Amino acid sequence: MQDTDILxxxxxxxxxxxxxxxxxxxxxxxxxxxxxxxAQAIADAGENSQVRVVVLAAxxxxxxxxxxxxxxxxxxxxxxxxxxxxxxxxxxCSATMQAIVNCPKPVIAEVTGIATAAGCQLxxxxxxxxxxxxxxxxxxxxxxxLFCSTxxxxxxxxxxxxxxxxxxxxxxxIPATRAEDIGLINRAVPSExxxxxxxxxxxxxxxxxxxxxxxxxxxxxxxxxxxLAEAYGYAxxxxxxxxxxxxxxxxxxxxxxxxxxxxxxx
Numbered sequence: 364m365q366d367t368d369i370l371x372x373x374x375x376x377x378x379x380x381x382x383x384x385x386x387x388x389x390x391x392x393x394x395x396x397x398x399x400x401x402a403q404a405i406a407d408a409g410e411n412s413q414v415r416v417v418v419l420a421a422x423x424x425x426x427x428x429x430x431x432x433x434x435x436x437x438x439x440x441x442x443x444x445x446x447x448x449x450x451x452x453x454x455x456c457s458a459t460m461q462a463i464v465n466c467p468k469p470v471i472a473e474v475t476g477i478a479t480a481a482g483c484q485l486x487x488x489x490x491x492x493x494x495x496x497x498x499x500x501x502x503x504x505x506x507x508x509l510f511c512s513t514x515x516x517x518x519x520x521x522x523x524x525x526x527x528x529x530x531x532x533x534x535x536x537i538p539a540t541r542a543e544d545i546g547l548i549n550r551a552v553p554s555e556x557x558x559x560x561x562x563x564x565x566x567x568x569x570x571x572x573x574x575x576x577x578x579x580x581x582x583x584x585x586x587x588x589x590x591l592a593e594a595y596g597y598a599x600x601x602x603x604x605x606x607x608x609x610x611x612x613x614x615x616x617x618x619x620x621x622x623x624x625x626x627x628x629x
Contacts, residue, residue: 370400371422378415379565380408380468387423392431393456393481402459409466412628415569417466418561419489420473426498429480429514430456453513456481460488460517464584467577469568473561474498474548477536480511487517487547490580493561494539495554500547503534520587522546572610572626 371383382404384391391397408414421427430452438448463470463485472486474494479501486492486500502511502518511518511531519527526545530537539551552560568576582601586594605611609629617624 369394369397370404372404374411374413377566378413378569379418379562380411380414380416381418381420382408384419384421384427385423387421387425389431390425390428390477391421391423391482392428393459393485394431394434395452395455397431398452398455398459402455402462405459405462405466405470408468412573414468415573416565417468417470418473418565419463419470419485420558420561421475423476425476425482426472426474426478427482427485428477429482429484456484457513457516460484460513463488465581467580468573469576469580471561471565471568472548473557474539475554475557477501479503479536480514483530483547484511484514484517487514487521491564492548493557493564494542494548494551495557496539496551497554498539498542498551499536500530500539500542501534501536502530503536505532505534518547572614572624573628574608575605575610575614578605578608 369384369386371381371385373381373383375381382401384397386392386394386397405417408417435445435449435452438445438452441448469491470489472489472492472494474486474492475498477499478486480503483500483502502514504511504514515527515531518530522545529535539548542548543551550560578601582598586598589597610624610626613626614624
């Protein structure tokens with residue numbers, strides 16, 4: 364399999380870009396090649412005016428098994444025992460996760476099978492997540508002497524501290540219904556309904572102004588790291604800027620005139 368085949372791209376007429384992890388032989392592990400392909404695809408989506416929403420799906424029984432442990436083990440052969448290589452891979456993975464958060468287009472995970480370790484991190488990094496009711500999630504590093512510290516960053520920003528710590532300390536696999544209960548995913552649905560549920564949400568979001576969505580996504584992640592007063596000051600300035608946008612004027616006018624808005628994404 365060529366590296367270019369491990370991540371498939373499909374852009375439909377609604378502006379929904381499906382990125383499909385396609386390395387099922389390695390359980391869609393986040394190998395160097397996969398991280399590079401995914402980071403590039405997310406960057407391209409952010410710059411492509413035809414893309415309105417990104418769906419991150421996967422082929423095979425596993426959604427994503429996390430880092431490629433065979434690659435990581437091979438890295439130990441270096442003179443430094445793998446320190447430089449491990450640092451490189453962690454930096455690549457962290458950059459990819461941040462690229463998803465910083466992408467101006469909404470990113471929705473469509474989860475089949477298992478999502479473990481950095482694969483769970485990948486799901487938590489997406490803006491929304493839908494999963495088959497047969498999907499499972501875990502941060503199992505403790506089982507192999509490796510605390511899931513980088514998955515912890517995304518996990519702890521999506522679920523409460525005690526739920527995150529339970530997953531991190533035990534490494535237990537949780538079902539999709541439990542993942543929904545604790546806020547790791549939006550919804551668990553029957554496997555046969557998963558694609559339509561995800562794409563239905565993607566189409567709903569894609570019908571909005573791209574510029575307004577980008578403004579809101581950026582503001583959401585920025586304000587949640589701020590103290591309350593600072594967050595309100597920042598959000599107020601964003602609202603003022605948003606009110607001056609052409610699409611805000613159009614949207615409000617359309618609402619008052621009881622007609623559908625005509626977005627120009629500006």
